[in-house]
Amino acid sequence: MAQNDPATLDSVAARAGVSRQTVSNVLRHPTRVADATRDRVLDAIRESGYRPSLPARQLATRRAHAIAVRAERQQDGISGLVLDAFYHGLAEAGQHNGLRVLLYPQPEDEAAEVATIDELVHTGAADAVVLTATSADDERPAHLRDNGTTFCAFGRPWGHDDAPHDWVDVDGAVGTSLAVRHLLDSGRRSIAYLGWPGDGAEPSTGSDRRRGWLEVVGHAALGAPVEAHSLNDAAAAQAAVAELLGRPDAPDAIVCASDTLALGAHRAALAAAGAGAPVTVVGFDATPVAAALGLASVAQPIDQVAHLCIDLLTGRFETPDRPARGLLVPPVLRLPS
Amino acid sequence: MAQNDPATLDSVAARAGVSRQTVSNVLRHPTRVADATRDRVLDAIRESGYRPSLPARQLATRRAHAIAVRAERQQDGISGLVLDAFYHGLAEAGQHNGLRVLLYPQPEDEAAEVATIDELVHTGAADAVVLTATSADDERPAHLRDNGTTFCAFGRPWGHDDAPHDWVDVDGAVGTSLAVRHLLDSGRRSIAYLGWPGDGAEPSTGSDRRRGWLEVVGHAALGAPVEAHSLNDAAAAQAAVAELLGRPDAPDAIVCASDTLALGAHRAALAAAGAGAPVTVVGFDATPVAAALGLASVAQPIDQVAHLCIDLLTGRFETPDRPARGLLVPPVLRLPS
DNA sequence: CTCAAATGTTTGAGCGCTCAAACCGTAACG
DNA sequence: CGTTACGGTTTGAGCGCTCAAACATTTGAG
Incomplete structure (x- = not known):
């Protein structure tokens, strides 16, 4: 199949009895070439196992592709x-x-x-x-x-x-709003948000995700929205959520800004499982961790x-x-x- | 700094008053060039903002780097x-x-x-x-x-x-043997292994990890080694370990072939926490999951x-x-x- | 039957680099 | 004082491709 020396545009051209440029045209501008010629060239390409040289092309076109x-x-x-x-x-x-x-x-x-x-x-x-x-x-x-x-x-x-x-x-806001709607649909009444520090202020990934939650929760008019914030660390999140669940207005569901936070929230919810109703946690990113824990999570496409x-x-x-x-x-x- | 047209070997050479090849030598074979010349060329390179063209080099050397x-x-x-x-x-x-x-x-x-x-x-x-x-x-x-x-x-x-x-x-065997030794050191007496199906037979990542466990456990002579196997899935692992922990010869520690398995084992251990002593789980791969769960895990370098x-x-x-x-x-x- | 316009193909030049070989002084040697 | 040797530098050729322009053919209109 392949020759000793790798085939080039010239060697293929010689084999097909055409010029270098015609072979090039077959590859890059097939319409410029007559059908019969093209077939002949394609055969020659196949027989010789020709592969265009990328560096040569890059050099000539000044594009790295x-x-x-x-x-x-x-x-x-x-x-x-x-x-x-x-x-x-x-x-x-x-x-x-x-x-x-x-x-x-x-x-x-x-x-x-x-x-x-x-x-x-x-x-x-x-x-x-x-x-x-x-x-x-x-x-x-x-x-x-x-x-x-x-x-x-x-x-x-x-x-x-x-x-x-x-x-x-x-669209993170859409993600968290989906999460809230899902929780509302499954009967949750008090849906908290667990985000990162500073989520409220400057535009950021965090504030975006928080906004989606807030919009739907606010719209559903279920009382004052409850939220907590923590660094993106499972232990810190667990502590924050434990505190949240101890409050009188403890939520029955938590939408989280990440699966790491969700993991912490999940553990806090398990720990508090004895007292009160179970708490549903929804994560963000749909990592295998969320899947493994049996948590719903927002999946980025x-x-x-x-x-x-x-x-x-x-x-x-x-x-x-x-x-x-x-x-x-x-x-x-x-x-x- | 940079010219209108990007600098080339030739343009740099002209600027430094030497030949193309000398500039090339300054870059690739500095020793071949006299000190004074080299300095002059380096200045010219700096002034012109010259960057060697990768495609050109690739074409000439036939190496893609x-x-x-x-x-x-x-x-x-x-x-x-x-x-x-x-x-x-x-x-x-x-x-x-x-x-x-x-x-x-x-x-x-x-x-x-x-x-x-x-x-x-x-x-x-x-x-x-x-x-x-x-x-x-x-x-x-x-x-x-x-x-x-x-x-x-x-x-x-x-x-x-x-x-x-x-x-x-x-070396997976070294990894699991480290895990077992650590568990022995912390007072565990019955250390089970949770691996993948077919771990015993053909040489494989799994059999390798299992071997490390078996060697140390066998050496420590703590009774018949206990093991379970499951697909690399947290739920399946949980079921397998639940069964294991129900047995009369239930272990007090489990070395796992992966963090996914460890996650399952961890959950089974938590579920069984009421009955009997706590079970320590060690994972493999040191993923954030293991860290988040507070599990020790073997880290691949x-x-x-x-x-x-x-x-x-x-x-x-x-x-x-x-x-x-x-x-x-x-x-x-x-x-x- | 001529000329222009399509259509298909070839030619020349060049992309920017490296290799090998040639070149040129100068120092070392006989 | 010619010859060799050598460090330092230049020259020529070529890597394999694409562009633009030039070149053949064929076709269709006038």
Whole structure:
């Protein structure tokens, strides 16, 4: 099948009795080539086991046909899973679009990361970047914009609604509102929220998730909304919820901003199981932990997010000047099986 | 700083008043260049903001300076974390060695995966592959060997001890033996094992972990070893352990082959807490779940594994014919904080 | 029957780098 | 004082591809 030396455009051309460029056209612009010629060339390609050389193409087109994404340093924890799925989604969607996915190790800080990305882009290793874990005080988007680097963020430009860059995010408010509705439907009357510190104030992932809860709970008019806050740590969450359950207005359900918090809440609920009615806990991220504990949890459609990121990027490659676009996708509530 | 057009070897050379090749030498073979010249060239590089073009280098050297690794499709679960850490480790170790890490989406089956890898390598996108999740009946190593593809596996060639390829793995037996010793030290007398079905027979990750337990337990001569088996599912594990704890020879500690199993065991132990002494559970993989539940768990030194994989690969790039090498690294027991 | 417009194919140049070989001084040696 | 040797530098060629322009053919209109 394959020759001794790997086949090239020229060797295939010779074999098919056409010119180099015609072979190239068969591959990249099939319509430009006459049917008979194309078949002949395709045969020659098959017989010789030809594979186009990526580096050569990159050199000629000045496109890397690759995007870069950060390989997160050791995660805090439970939602690490989500990133795994995101990587897979990117790789898959990228493959469909002729984009390879490059991993770069998370640098010390944001400045170093911008430098890393700059390096990647300017050496021609990648055409663009997908930014993950964006936050309100994130300096990366602005720097990348200044650099003229193409990128798409997974995560809204919190607090910078005018930020002229592409992004995709999951609608956390919809997620928590789904959770509350589900709990109302199953007869819960007093639904508390367990979030992170500072959830109320600045726009953030946390405040977004809290808002969804508050809207539905407020709408249902079930008395004053009850909430607690804790760092994203199961033990801390457990303590916070234990306190909550000791109060006179103890809730009969808790919507949590993460599965880590949900785990803590679940343990507190178990501990308090003796006294009072059972408390239902709903998590966020639908990690295996929630599944294992038999908790409902809000599932982010990570795969969809990844595909949309790729869509936005490929779109921008084609039309560099089109206005920035932000896409908000709804999560779903995953019930315990 | 940077010019309008990106700087090239030639533009830098012109600026420094030397030839193209001298600039190249400054970068790749600094010793070949006279000190004065080198300084002049380095200045020119700095002033022009020159970045070497990766594609051009790849084309000329026929090396991609990249390795590929599979982006796992949705994980069963809890140990997804481990992969995240592995990706980061690879990216980091790769960066130190001038290797970029490429992600390819997990294909349908092993045959398709081999084809994908073949594609990656023959188009010059990657020089080598890191194989993950190897098992006894894995066809990938043999195929890759036949293809002449350079690779390194994370995972032993179970049942193919003669397999002439590079690999790195974590010594599971050492892990479980550490767990047992720790339990003995803390006064446990009857230490059971919770593994996966078929752990006893063929060489596998499971049988390896079981062996470590059996050796130490047998050595301590504490009566007939007790064990249970279950699919890697928390609910199934819970049922299996519940049964175990109901027996007359119920253990006072359980070493598990995974954190998923440990989660199940933990829940069964909690449920049985009323009757008899408390049961201590030890997991495997040191996922956040184990940490959250307050369980000790065996931690795989994933970062080290990743670095060793890169070491083996870079070594092989330099000496393609050196004999295959297998590296076994010991895990550590991570106690609950 | 001529000329222009399609259609299909080839040619030339160049992307930015590295390799190998050639080159050029100068120092060391006989 | 010629010859060799050597550190330092340049030259030529080529990696495998794509672009734009040039070149043949064929076709259809006038």
